[in-house]
Amino acid sequence: MLRFLNRIATSRWASGPMRAMVPVDALLQRRTMGRLSIGRTVGLHSLLLTTTGARTGQPRQVPLFHVPYGRGFAVIDSNLGADNHPAWSVNLLRHPHATVVTLGKQLPVIARETQGHEREEIWQTILSVSPGYAAYDARCNRNLRIFHLQPAPDGRHTSSTRSPRPRQPTPG
Template sequence: MSVLGRVTRRLGHHRWFGAAARLLVPADRVVGRLTRGRVVALGLIPSLVITTTGRRSGKPRSNPVVYVPDGDAYVVIGSNWGQTHHPAWALNLLADPAAQVDVKGRRLAVRAERASGAERERLWQLLVTEWPAYRSYVQRAGGREIHIFRLAPTGRGAPDGPPSAG
Protein backbone atom coordinates (compact mmCIF):
# COMPACT_ATOMS: atom_id res chain seq x y z
CA MET A 1 0.00 0.00 0.00
CA SER A 2 1.28 3.48 -0.83
CA VAL A 3 2.15 6.08 1.77
CA LEU A 4 -0.77 8.19 0.54
CA GLY A 5 -3.10 5.20 0.94
CA ARG A 6 -1.94 4.68 4.54
CA VAL A 7 -2.39 8.37 5.34
CA THR A 8 -5.86 8.35 3.78
CA ARG A 9 -6.87 5.39 5.96
CA ARG A 10 -5.75 7.27 9.09
CA LEU A 11 -7.52 10.48 8.09
CA GLY A 12 -10.71 8.59 7.24
CA HIS A 13 -11.70 8.49 10.93
CA HIS A 14 -12.09 12.28 11.14
CA ARG A 15 -15.51 13.85 10.66
CA TRP A 16 -14.04 16.57 8.40
CA PHE A 17 -12.63 13.88 6.08
CA GLY A 18 -16.12 12.51 5.40
CA ALA A 19 -17.47 16.00 4.76
CA ALA A 20 -14.64 16.79 2.34
CA ALA A 21 -14.96 13.44 0.61
CA ARG A 22 -18.72 13.93 0.08
CA LEU A 23 -17.91 17.13 -1.81
CA LEU A 24 -15.66 15.16 -4.16
CA VAL A 25 -18.19 12.40 -4.92
CA PRO A 26 -19.64 14.11 -8.05
CA ALA A 27 -16.16 14.43 -9.59
CA ASP A 28 -15.29 10.88 -8.52
CA ARG A 29 -18.51 9.65 -10.13
CA VAL A 30 -17.54 11.24 -13.47
CA VAL A 31 -13.95 9.94 -13.37
CA GLY A 32 -15.16 6.46 -12.42
CA ARG A 33 -17.70 6.44 -15.25
CA LEU A 34 -15.19 7.66 -17.85
CA THR A 35 -12.59 5.09 -16.79
CA ARG A 36 -15.16 2.27 -16.38
CA GLY A 37 -14.21 1.87 -12.76
CA ARG A 38 -10.44 1.83 -13.34
CA VAL A 39 -9.92 5.05 -11.38
CA VAL A 40 -12.20 5.64 -8.41
CA ALA A 41 -11.24 7.36 -5.15
CA LEU A 42 -8.01 8.43 -6.88
CA GLY A 43 -6.94 4.79 -6.80
CA LEU A 44 -6.16 5.08 -3.07
CA ILE A 45 -8.58 2.38 -1.91
CA PRO A 46 -10.40 -0.35 -3.85
CA SER A 47 -13.51 1.30 -5.23
CA LEU A 48 -16.12 0.62 -7.88
CA VAL A 49 -19.01 2.50 -9.45
CA ILE A 50 -22.38 0.97 -8.66
CA THR A 51 -25.42 1.80 -10.78
CA THR A 52 -28.77 1.18 -9.12
CA THR A 53 -32.30 1.99 -10.22
CA GLY A 54 -33.74 4.99 -8.39
CA ARG A 55 -36.56 3.73 -6.17
CA ARG A 56 -38.64 6.85 -6.85
CA SER A 57 -37.44 8.00 -10.27
CA GLY A 58 -36.81 4.63 -11.90
CA LYS A 59 -33.68 6.19 -13.45
CA PRO A 60 -30.15 4.80 -13.27
CA ARG A 61 -28.14 6.25 -10.37
CA SER A 62 -24.35 5.81 -10.24
CA ASN A 63 -22.16 6.17 -7.18
CA PRO A 64 -18.55 5.40 -6.31
CA VAL A 65 -18.18 3.07 -3.31
CA VAL A 66 -15.38 1.24 -1.55
CA TYR A 67 -15.51 -2.53 -1.95
CA VAL A 68 -13.76 -5.67 -0.80
CA PRO A 69 -13.70 -8.84 -2.89
CA ASP A 70 -15.39 -11.97 -1.58
CA GLY A 71 -14.86 -14.81 -4.03
CA ASP A 72 -16.34 -13.64 -7.33
CA ALA A 73 -18.56 -11.08 -5.53
CA TYR A 74 -18.00 -7.56 -4.22
CA VAL A 75 -18.89 -6.44 -0.70
CA VAL A 76 -20.04 -2.84 -0.17
CA ILE A 77 -21.37 -0.95 2.82
CA GLY A 78 -23.94 1.85 2.95
CA SER A 79 -22.01 3.87 5.53
CA ASN A 80 -22.76 7.30 4.03
CA TRP A 81 -19.55 8.62 5.62
CA GLY A 82 -21.09 8.22 9.08
CA GLN A 83 -24.16 10.37 8.49
CA THR A 84 -27.33 9.52 10.40
CA HIS A 85 -29.24 8.54 7.24
CA HIS A 86 -28.67 5.77 4.71
CA PRO A 87 -27.24 6.63 1.29
CA ALA A 88 -29.77 6.64 -1.54
CA TRP A 89 -27.95 3.90 -3.45
CA ALA A 90 -28.36 1.49 -0.49
CA LEU A 91 -32.08 2.24 -0.26
CA ASN A 92 -32.32 1.73 -4.02
CA LEU A 93 -30.75 -1.74 -3.60
CA LEU A 94 -33.27 -2.62 -0.90
CA ALA A 95 -36.09 -1.68 -3.31
CA ASP A 96 -34.50 -3.39 -6.35
CA PRO A 97 -31.43 -5.61 -5.79
CA ALA A 98 -30.51 -5.74 -9.50
CA ALA A 99 -27.59 -3.42 -10.20
CA GLN A 100 -24.50 -2.98 -12.31
CA VAL A 101 -20.90 -2.37 -11.26
CA ASP A 102 -17.95 -0.91 -13.12
CA VAL A 103 -14.77 -2.21 -11.55
CA LYS A 104 -11.26 -2.41 -12.94
CA GLY A 105 -12.52 -1.62 -16.44
CA ARG A 106 -15.21 -4.30 -16.43
CA ARG A 107 -18.97 -3.85 -16.31
CA LEU A 108 -20.94 -6.57 -14.58
CA ALA A 109 -24.59 -7.14 -13.79
CA VAL A 110 -24.96 -8.02 -10.10
CA ARG A 111 -27.64 -8.87 -7.59
CA ALA A 112 -27.37 -7.40 -4.11
CA GLU A 113 -27.82 -9.68 -1.14
CA ARG A 114 -28.19 -7.87 2.19
CA ALA A 115 -25.98 -9.53 4.78
CA SER A 116 -27.25 -10.55 8.19
CA GLY A 117 -26.18 -12.65 11.17
CA ALA A 118 -22.85 -14.46 11.06
CA GLU A 119 -22.42 -13.61 7.36
CA ARG A 120 -22.76 -9.90 8.15
CA GLU A 121 -20.11 -10.17 10.85
CA ARG A 122 -17.74 -11.99 8.49
CA LEU A 123 -18.20 -9.33 5.80
CA TRP A 124 -17.90 -6.52 8.39
CA GLN A 125 -14.46 -7.85 9.32
CA LEU A 126 -13.40 -7.80 5.66
CA LEU A 127 -14.65 -4.22 5.29
CA VAL A 128 -12.96 -2.77 8.40
CA THR A 129 -9.71 -4.46 7.46
CA GLU A 130 -9.80 -2.50 4.18
CA TRP A 131 -11.20 0.76 5.61
CA PRO A 132 -10.86 0.94 9.44
CA ALA A 133 -12.78 4.24 9.53
CA TYR A 134 -16.04 2.28 9.17
CA ARG A 135 -15.86 1.76 12.94
CA SER A 136 -15.92 5.55 13.40
CA TYR A 137 -18.75 5.88 10.90
CA VAL A 138 -20.96 3.53 12.97
CA GLN A 139 -20.37 5.69 16.07
CA ARG A 140 -21.11 8.93 14.17
CA ALA A 141 -24.26 7.40 12.68
CA GLY A 142 -25.63 7.06 16.20
CA GLY A 143 -25.37 3.29 16.24
CA ARG A 144 -27.94 2.80 13.44
CA GLU A 145 -27.47 -0.42 11.50
CA ILE A 146 -25.44 0.18 8.39
CA HIS A 147 -26.45 -2.01 5.45
CA ILE A 148 -23.83 -4.40 4.11
CA PHE A 149 -24.40 -5.92 0.69
CA ARG A 150 -22.73 -8.74 -1.16
CA LEU A 151 -22.95 -8.02 -4.89
CA ALA A 152 -22.98 -11.35 -6.72
CA PRO A 153 -22.49 -11.38 -10.51
CA THR A 154 -25.62 -12.62 -12.28
CA GLY A 155 -23.97 -13.68 -15.51
CA ARG A 156 -26.27 -11.43 -17.50
CA GLY A 157 -24.49 -9.30 -20.05
CA ALA A 158 -24.43 -5.59 -19.36
CA PRO A 159 -24.92 -2.98 -22.07
CA ASP A 160 -21.84 -1.40 -23.62
CA GLY A 161 -20.94 2.20 -22.92
CA PRO A 162 -20.68 4.13 -19.67
CA PRO A 163 -23.50 4.05 -17.12
CA SER A 164 -25.76 7.06 -16.71
CA ALA A 165 -24.92 9.64 -14.08
CA GLY A 166 -27.22 9.77 -11.14
Template sequence: MTTPFPQRQWGSPESPPARLANRFAGTRIGSKVIRALTPLDRRVLERTDARYTVLGPIGAPVILLTTTGRRSGQQRTQPLLCVHDGATLYVIGSNFGGAHHPAWTANLLADPNAIVSIAGKRIPVTAARVEGAAAESIFERFVEITGAYAAYRQRTDRELRIFALTRV
Protein backbone atom coordinates in the same frame (compact mmCIF):
# COMPACT_ATOMS: atom_id res chain seq x y z
CA MET B 1 -18.62 -22.35 -11.01
CA THR B 2 -19.31 -18.62 -10.97
CA THR B 3 -16.77 -16.39 -12.69
CA PRO B 4 -14.80 -14.26 -10.21
CA PHE B 5 -14.98 -10.49 -10.45
CA PRO B 6 -11.89 -8.79 -11.90
CA GLN B 7 -9.65 -7.18 -9.33
CA ARG B 8 -8.48 -3.60 -9.54
CA GLN B 9 -6.55 -2.01 -6.75
CA TRP B 10 -4.61 1.13 -7.63
CA GLY B 11 -1.58 1.49 -5.39
CA SER B 12 -0.70 -0.12 -2.09
CA PRO B 13 -2.77 0.13 1.10
CA GLU B 14 0.54 0.13 3.01
CA SER B 15 1.92 3.26 1.33
CA PRO B 16 2.33 6.41 3.48
CA PRO B 17 -0.33 8.31 1.45
CA ALA B 18 -2.79 5.42 1.92
CA ARG B 19 -2.20 5.25 5.67
CA LEU B 20 -2.65 9.03 5.94
CA ALA B 21 -5.80 8.96 3.78
CA ASN B 22 -7.31 6.19 5.91
CA ARG B 23 -6.76 8.12 9.13
CA PHE B 24 -8.13 11.31 7.55
CA ALA B 25 -11.22 9.54 6.15
CA GLY B 26 -12.30 8.53 9.66
CA THR B 27 -12.47 12.12 10.90
CA ARG B 28 -15.57 14.28 10.53
CA ILE B 29 -13.66 16.78 8.39
CA GLY B 30 -12.24 13.96 6.28
CA SER B 31 -15.72 12.56 5.72
CA LYS B 32 -16.95 15.98 4.58
CA VAL B 33 -14.02 16.37 2.18
CA ILE B 34 -14.54 12.91 0.68
CA ARG B 35 -18.30 13.50 0.39
CA ALA B 36 -17.57 16.79 -1.45
CA LEU B 37 -15.18 14.94 -3.81
CA THR B 38 -17.70 12.18 -4.59
CA PRO B 39 -19.25 13.85 -7.70
CA LEU B 40 -15.80 14.47 -9.19
CA ASP B 41 -14.70 10.96 -8.24
CA ARG B 42 -17.78 9.51 -9.94
CA ARG B 43 -16.87 11.34 -13.18
CA VAL B 44 -13.24 10.16 -13.05
CA LEU B 45 -14.30 6.59 -12.38
CA GLU B 46 -16.88 6.71 -15.20
CA ARG B 47 -14.34 8.11 -17.69
CA THR B 48 -11.69 5.54 -16.74
CA ASP B 49 -14.07 2.55 -16.56
CA ALA B 50 -13.50 2.34 -12.79
CA ARG B 51 -9.74 2.05 -13.14
CA TYR B 52 -8.77 5.29 -11.37
CA THR B 53 -10.14 7.40 -8.56
CA VAL B 54 -9.72 10.98 -7.37
CA LEU B 55 -8.47 9.52 -4.10
CA GLY B 56 -5.34 8.39 -5.92
CA PRO B 57 -3.33 5.20 -5.57
CA ILE B 58 -4.37 4.39 -2.00
CA GLY B 59 -4.76 0.66 -2.58
CA ALA B 60 -8.49 0.57 -1.86
CA PRO B 61 -10.78 -1.49 -4.12
CA VAL B 62 -13.18 1.03 -5.68
CA ILE B 63 -16.18 0.21 -7.86
CA LEU B 64 -19.04 2.08 -9.44
CA LEU B 65 -22.45 0.71 -8.47
CA THR B 66 -25.39 1.65 -10.68
CA THR B 67 -28.83 1.08 -9.19
CA THR B 68 -32.33 2.01 -10.31
CA GLY B 69 -33.88 4.82 -8.29
CA ARG B 70 -36.81 3.42 -6.32
CA ARG B 71 -38.90 6.56 -6.87
CA SER B 72 -37.55 8.03 -10.10
CA GLY B 73 -36.77 4.85 -12.01
CA GLN B 74 -33.60 6.62 -13.18
CA GLN B 75 -30.15 5.04 -13.13
CA ARG B 76 -28.08 6.22 -10.14
CA THR B 77 -24.33 5.63 -9.94
CA GLN B 78 -22.27 5.74 -6.77
CA PRO B 79 -18.54 5.15 -6.25
CA LEU B 80 -18.00 2.73 -3.37
CA LEU B 81 -15.24 0.79 -1.69
CA CYS B 82 -15.83 -2.93 -1.74
CA VAL B 83 -14.61 -6.15 -0.22
CA HIS B 84 -13.62 -8.50 -3.03
CA ASP B 85 -14.30 -12.17 -2.39
CA GLY B 86 -13.82 -13.89 -5.75
CA ALA B 87 -17.32 -14.36 -7.16
CA THR B 88 -18.87 -11.96 -4.63
CA LEU B 89 -18.36 -8.26 -4.00
CA TYR B 90 -19.55 -6.75 -0.73
CA VAL B 91 -20.58 -3.11 -0.34
CA ILE B 92 -21.55 -1.23 2.79
CA GLY B 93 -23.96 1.66 3.26
CA SER B 94 -21.95 3.67 5.76
CA ASN B 95 -22.92 7.13 4.50
CA PHE B 96 -19.85 8.36 6.42
CA GLY B 97 -21.66 7.55 9.68
CA GLY B 98 -24.61 9.81 8.86
CA ALA B 99 -27.99 9.40 10.51
CA HIS B 100 -29.68 8.13 7.33
CA HIS B 101 -29.02 5.17 5.06
CA PRO B 102 -27.58 6.14 1.68
CA ALA B 103 -30.21 6.15 -1.08
CA TRP B 104 -28.47 3.43 -3.07
CA THR B 105 -29.17 0.92 -0.26
CA ALA B 106 -32.91 1.62 -0.42
CA ASN B 107 -32.68 1.32 -4.21
CA LEU B 108 -31.17 -2.17 -3.85
CA LEU B 109 -33.83 -3.19 -1.35
CA ALA B 110 -36.51 -2.12 -3.84
CA ASP B 111 -34.78 -3.62 -6.91
CA PRO B 112 -31.75 -5.85 -6.29
CA ASN B 113 -30.63 -5.74 -9.94
CA ALA B 114 -27.68 -3.43 -10.51
CA ILE B 115 -24.50 -2.95 -12.54
CA VAL B 116 -20.96 -2.94 -11.19
CA SER B 117 -18.16 -1.21 -13.06
CA ILE B 118 -14.80 -2.62 -12.06
CA ALA B 119 -11.43 -2.83 -13.79
CA GLY B 120 -12.86 -1.59 -17.10
CA LYS B 121 -15.79 -4.02 -17.10
CA ARG B 122 -19.54 -3.42 -16.62
CA ILE B 123 -21.09 -6.46 -14.96
CA PRO B 124 -24.80 -7.04 -14.19
CA VAL B 125 -25.29 -8.16 -10.59
CA THR B 126 -27.95 -9.07 -8.09
CA ALA B 127 -27.74 -7.76 -4.53
CA ALA B 128 -28.66 -9.66 -1.38
CA ARG B 129 -28.66 -8.14 2.09
CA VAL B 130 -26.14 -9.65 4.50
CA GLU B 131 -27.22 -9.70 8.13
CA GLY B 132 -26.28 -11.13 11.53
CA ALA B 133 -22.95 -12.82 12.16
CA ALA B 134 -22.12 -12.87 8.44
CA ALA B 135 -22.53 -9.08 8.29
CA GLU B 136 -20.25 -8.64 11.31
CA SER B 137 -17.59 -10.77 9.65
CA ILE B 138 -17.80 -8.74 6.43
CA PHE B 139 -17.78 -5.49 8.41
CA GLU B 140 -14.45 -6.48 9.96
CA ARG B 141 -13.05 -6.94 6.46
CA PHE B 142 -14.14 -3.39 5.61
CA VAL B 143 -12.32 -2.14 8.72
CA GLU B 144 -9.19 -3.93 7.46
CA ILE B 145 -9.44 -1.89 4.23
CA THR B 146 -9.83 1.34 6.19
CA GLY B 147 -10.38 1.93 9.87
CA ALA B 148 -12.69 4.79 8.88
CA TYR B 149 -15.56 2.27 8.84
CA ALA B 150 -15.16 1.72 12.59
CA ALA B 151 -15.46 5.49 13.07
CA TYR B 152 -18.51 5.63 10.80
CA ARG B 153 -20.24 2.91 12.82
CA GLN B 154 -19.57 4.77 16.08
CA ARG B 155 -21.13 7.98 14.70
CA THR B 156 -24.57 6.51 14.08
CA ASP B 157 -27.20 4.45 15.86
CA ARG B 158 -28.41 2.79 12.66
CA GLU B 159 -27.20 -0.55 11.39
CA LEU B 160 -24.88 -0.19 8.41
CA ARG B 161 -26.47 -2.16 5.57
CA ILE B 162 -24.16 -4.63 3.85
CA PHE B 163 -24.96 -6.23 0.49
CA ALA B 164 -23.43 -9.17 -1.36
CA LEU B 165 -23.26 -8.58 -5.11
CA THR B 166 -23.14 -11.59 -7.43
CA ARG B 167 -23.17 -11.89 -11.20
CA VAL B 168 -26.53 -12.36 -12.87
Protein backbone atom coordinates in the same frame (compact mmCIF):
# COMPACT_ATOMS: atom_id res chain seq x y z
CA MET C 1 -0.65 6.62 3.08
CA LEU C 2 -3.71 4.40 3.58
CA ARG C 3 -3.24 4.46 7.37
CA PHE C 4 -3.07 8.27 7.33
CA LEU C 5 -6.12 8.49 5.09
CA ASN C 6 -8.12 6.15 7.35
CA ARG C 7 -7.38 8.40 10.30
CA ILE C 8 -8.15 11.70 8.57
CA ALA C 9 -11.06 10.62 6.36
CA THR C 10 -13.21 9.45 9.25
CA SER C 11 -13.11 12.74 11.13
CA ARG C 12 -16.29 14.84 11.06
CA TRP C 13 -14.54 17.80 9.44
CA ALA C 14 -13.42 15.64 6.49
CA SER C 15 -16.99 14.69 5.51
CA GLY C 16 -17.54 17.88 3.50
CA PRO C 17 -14.39 17.61 1.38
CA MET C 18 -14.96 13.87 0.93
CA ARG C 19 -18.53 14.45 -0.30
CA ALA C 20 -17.16 17.07 -2.71
CA MET C 21 -14.79 14.48 -4.20
CA VAL C 22 -17.55 11.95 -4.91
CA PRO C 23 -18.76 13.52 -8.18
CA VAL C 24 -15.16 13.82 -9.38
CA ASP C 25 -14.55 10.15 -8.61
CA ALA C 26 -17.80 9.16 -10.33
CA LEU C 27 -16.80 11.07 -13.46
CA LEU C 28 -13.29 9.60 -13.40
CA GLN C 29 -14.63 6.06 -13.09
CA ARG C 30 -17.28 6.62 -15.76
CA ARG C 31 -14.72 7.97 -18.24
CA THR C 32 -12.22 5.16 -17.61
CA MET C 33 -14.67 2.26 -17.14
CA GLY C 34 -13.50 1.96 -13.54
CA ARG C 35 -9.81 1.68 -14.39
CA LEU C 36 -9.02 4.87 -12.46
CA SER C 37 -10.50 6.12 -9.21
CA ILE C 38 -9.49 8.31 -6.33
CA GLY C 39 -9.67 5.37 -3.93
CA ARG C 40 -7.58 3.14 -6.13
CA THR C 41 -4.72 5.68 -6.00
CA VAL C 42 -4.36 4.95 -2.27
CA GLY C 43 -4.80 1.19 -2.59
CA LEU C 44 -8.53 0.73 -2.01
CA HIS C 45 -10.80 -1.35 -4.22
CA SER C 46 -13.30 0.86 -5.98
CA LEU C 47 -16.31 0.38 -8.23
CA LEU C 48 -19.05 2.39 -9.87
CA LEU C 49 -22.49 1.08 -8.91
CA THR C 50 -25.57 1.80 -11.02
CA THR C 51 -28.84 1.22 -9.19
CA THR C 52 -32.46 1.88 -10.09
CA GLY C 53 -33.99 4.73 -8.08
CA ALA C 54 -36.44 3.44 -5.46
CA ARG C 55 -38.90 6.29 -6.10
CA THR C 56 -38.08 7.42 -9.62
CA GLY C 57 -37.13 4.19 -11.36
CA GLN C 58 -34.28 6.14 -12.97
CA PRO C 59 -30.68 4.87 -13.07
CA ARG C 60 -28.41 6.30 -10.39
CA GLN C 61 -24.62 5.96 -10.18
CA VAL C 62 -22.36 6.16 -7.16
CA PRO C 63 -18.67 5.33 -6.67
CA LEU C 64 -18.07 2.99 -3.74
CA PHE C 65 -15.21 1.29 -2.01
CA HIS C 66 -15.61 -2.46 -1.78
CA VAL C 67 -13.92 -5.63 -0.65
CA PRO C 68 -13.88 -8.70 -2.85
CA TYR C 69 -16.24 -11.34 -1.51
CA GLY C 70 -16.88 -14.69 -3.14
CA ARG C 71 -17.25 -14.12 -6.85
CA GLY C 72 -18.58 -10.62 -6.23
CA PHE C 73 -18.17 -7.52 -4.11
CA ALA C 74 -19.15 -6.45 -0.61
CA VAL C 75 -20.14 -2.81 -0.05
CA ILE C 76 -21.18 -0.95 3.09
CA ASP C 77 -23.63 1.95 3.37
CA SER C 78 -21.58 4.01 5.81
CA ASN C 79 -22.63 7.36 4.31
CA LEU C 80 -19.57 8.85 6.06
CA GLY C 81 -21.19 8.15 9.43
CA ALA C 82 -24.41 10.09 8.73
CA ASP C 83 -27.58 8.98 10.51
CA ASN C 84 -29.45 8.27 7.27
CA HIS C 85 -28.91 5.40 4.88
CA PRO C 86 -27.53 6.54 1.52
CA ALA C 87 -29.94 6.51 -1.43
CA TRP C 88 -28.07 3.72 -3.21
CA SER C 89 -28.71 1.41 -0.25
CA VAL C 90 -32.45 2.15 -0.30
CA ASN C 91 -32.41 1.63 -4.08
CA LEU C 92 -30.83 -1.83 -3.74
CA LEU C 93 -33.42 -2.93 -1.20
CA ARG C 94 -36.21 -1.96 -3.63
CA HIS C 95 -34.46 -3.01 -6.87
CA PRO C 96 -31.66 -5.54 -6.20
CA HIS C 97 -30.62 -5.82 -9.85
CA ALA C 98 -27.78 -3.39 -10.54
CA THR C 99 -24.61 -2.93 -12.56
CA VAL C 100 -21.01 -2.65 -11.42
CA VAL C 101 -18.21 -1.10 -13.43
CA THR C 102 -14.67 -1.80 -12.29
CA LEU C 103 -11.28 -2.37 -13.88
CA GLY C 104 -12.62 -1.88 -17.40
CA LYS C 105 -15.49 -4.34 -17.04
CA GLN C 106 -19.22 -3.89 -16.67
CA LEU C 107 -20.98 -6.62 -14.73
CA PRO C 108 -24.68 -7.11 -13.97
CA VAL C 109 -25.13 -8.00 -10.31
CA ILE C 110 -27.85 -8.91 -7.85
CA ALA C 111 -27.57 -7.30 -4.41
CA ARG C 112 -28.40 -9.05 -1.18
CA GLU C 113 -28.20 -7.50 2.26
CA THR C 114 -26.04 -9.70 4.46
CA GLN C 115 -27.02 -10.89 7.93
CA GLY C 116 -25.57 -12.80 10.86
CA HIS C 117 -22.28 -14.66 10.49
CA GLU C 118 -21.81 -13.63 6.86
CA ARG C 119 -22.26 -9.95 7.72
CA GLU C 120 -19.79 -10.21 10.60
CA GLU C 121 -17.24 -11.97 8.38
CA ILE C 122 -17.49 -9.20 5.77
CA TRP C 123 -17.43 -6.49 8.46
CA GLN C 124 -14.15 -7.85 9.84
CA THR C 125 -12.69 -7.98 6.31
CA ILE C 126 -13.72 -4.37 5.70
CA LEU C 127 -12.14 -3.28 9.00
CA SER C 128 -8.89 -5.10 8.15
CA VAL C 129 -8.62 -3.05 4.96
CA SER C 130 -10.11 0.21 6.18
CA PRO C 131 -10.44 0.43 9.97
CA GLY C 132 -11.96 3.89 9.66
CA TYR C 133 -15.35 2.31 9.02
CA ALA C 134 -15.51 1.58 12.76
CA ALA C 135 -15.59 5.36 13.38
CA TYR C 136 -18.50 5.73 10.95
CA ASP C 137 -20.33 2.90 12.70
CA ALA C 138 -19.77 4.48 16.13
CA ARG C 139 -20.85 7.93 14.94
CA CYS C 140 -24.22 7.07 13.40
CA ASN C 141 -27.46 6.02 15.09
CA ARG C 142 -28.33 3.16 12.75
CA ASN C 143 -27.09 -0.24 11.68
CA LEU C 144 -24.82 -0.02 8.68
CA ARG C 145 -26.06 -2.22 5.85
CA ILE C 146 -23.59 -4.50 4.13
CA PHE C 147 -24.51 -5.82 0.70
CA HIS C 148 -23.09 -8.70 -1.27
CA LEU C 149 -23.18 -7.85 -4.97
CA GLN C 150 -23.16 -11.18 -6.78
CA PRO C 151 -22.79 -11.61 -10.54
CA ALA C 152 -26.23 -12.11 -12.10
CA PRO C 153 -26.58 -15.83 -12.97
CA ASP C 154 -27.56 -15.27 -16.58
CA GLY C 155 -25.28 -12.26 -17.12
CA ARG C 156 -28.29 -10.00 -17.55
CA HIS C 157 -30.32 -7.80 -15.27
CA THR C 158 -33.63 -6.01 -15.33
CA SER C 159 -32.62 -2.52 -14.21
CA SER C 160 -32.97 0.39 -16.58
CA THR C 161 -30.53 0.63 -19.46
CA ARG C 162 -30.90 4.41 -19.83
CA SER C 163 -27.90 6.59 -19.00
CA PRO C 164 -27.88 7.74 -15.40
CA ARG C 165 -28.97 11.31 -14.76
CA PRO C 166 -26.03 13.34 -13.42
CA ARG C 167 -26.42 14.01 -9.71
CA GLN C 168 -24.33 14.28 -6.59
CA PRO C 169 -23.94 10.65 -5.46
CA THR C 170 -23.63 9.76 -1.80
CA PRO C 171 -20.38 8.07 -0.75
CA GLY C 172 -20.29 4.62 0.77
